Amino acid sequence: MYGLVGCENYLVDEGTECNATSDLLLERNRELSIVDLLVPSLVLLITLLQKLQEAKEQHRNTKLMNALLRVHREISPKLAACAAELSSPYPDYAIGYGAVCHLIASSLAFWPVHGWSPGLYHTLLASVQGTSLLTLGPKETCSLLYLLSDLFPEEDIWLWIGGMPLLTTRRLLAVGTLLGPQKERHVNWYLESVPLGKLVSQLAPHLDKIAEIVQHHAISALVVIQDLLRVFVTRVACQNANYASKLLQPLLSSIASHVSESSPSDSDAYKVLRLLDFLVSLLEHPLGKGLLLRLGTLETLTKVLDRSFVIVDIDGKPTPDGRSSANKFFEKMSDEDYALILQYLLKSCQVLPVGKELLACLLAFKELASCSDGQMAFEAILSGIHYNARELDQKDDMDVNYNIPSIAEWRKCPPLLSCWMKLLRSIDTMEGLSPYAIEAVYALSVGSLQFCMNGDR
Structure with missing residues (x-):
């Protein structure tokens, strides 16, 4: 992993210099070599963890979990950086990085599914508090959202309108392309109904903290972060609509709070705009539409529109509030x-x-x-x-x-x-x-x- 954290120790002849293109090629080839080593190593790790479970071992390994999370933090931003590369003639990097992230998610799923210590969700979110959200950088955010999304099945990706989010196909392609369909089924063990039910149920105590993350990063201008958020929320909605509603409730409350202010600042107005953009992106999937209707989003949108329009009738009578049944959950x-x-x-x-x-x-x-x-x-x-x-x-x-x-x-x-x-x-x-x-x-x-x-x- 040394090459993945920016080490510049190239083997060059003394007194010569590599140009930028050569440096980039050397770096990327070295990273591909590391990925080629990581993929079979992680497949072997999954097999060993399954053997431990079959032996009814109550496994506790904090160091292994932390090591896997660290590798994921280094790989996932590189996967995000080559998001568009899946459509190129040479998608080696995206497929390789995607396979590693998928294999790490499969390995880490053993902890919550089988009740091993430490708890995966707790470890992931232990350092995320209200104040520390501001210091959560792009690398940590990418890793967290990729990993959370990878713990759940796909969200019927062909139903996205206006183009599916970046990298939604990489899990479908990565492991299957590199290892074949049989190994892919082996890696996807945690997406079967029984283990998946445990993954979903163990998410419940952490919904409030994850909702803070969704609200904080929904205003991000990074397309990859926006896509990761909406994919994660939609995948949770596929499994449990109530959980997905809890993830979005603080976001809607924030919009309503800013709109109700007598004189919101430019910063608040920008936040409302970004949050509304995120809600619109959720509407590009049928599950997102149903989820927002369930939350009574129409009431929030009417409040925003009432603040946006200055409607003065000829008689000076204001239009009364409560004009719609949108204040009900429907x-x-x-x-x-x-x-x-x-x-x-x-x-x-x-x-x-x-x-x-x-x-x-x-x-x-x-x-x-x-x-x-x-x-x-x-x-x-x-x-x-x-x-x-x-x-x-x-x-x-x-x-x-x-x-x-x-x-x-x-x-x-x-x-x-x-x-x-x-x-x-x-x-x-x-x-x-x-x-x-x-x-x-x-x-x-x-x-x-x-x-x-x-x-x-």
């Missing part, structure tokens, strides 16, 4: 939730400038328009506007239902028409068409047509 959205989401989407289309944010709203608008629930929500909003318009002519303004969009505002500036005019102005500018504008026009056109398919809207 598995499926109600009709009122669809109507609320559509209302915010229409407002966003009205006020956002042409760009990726407007495009995202219009794509969501198009998706809502393609489903029956979204179409019914649109009808409900229009019916509510017409009904309240008649009420304005017959009753005092105090009796008007303000749970729907502002009647006066929509009469003066219909959201979809406003969006069309904005896109037309963007097309007519000197800069010409932008990719965002082209896609936005398409999404708005398709969404509007889908709402009008039956000819009665």
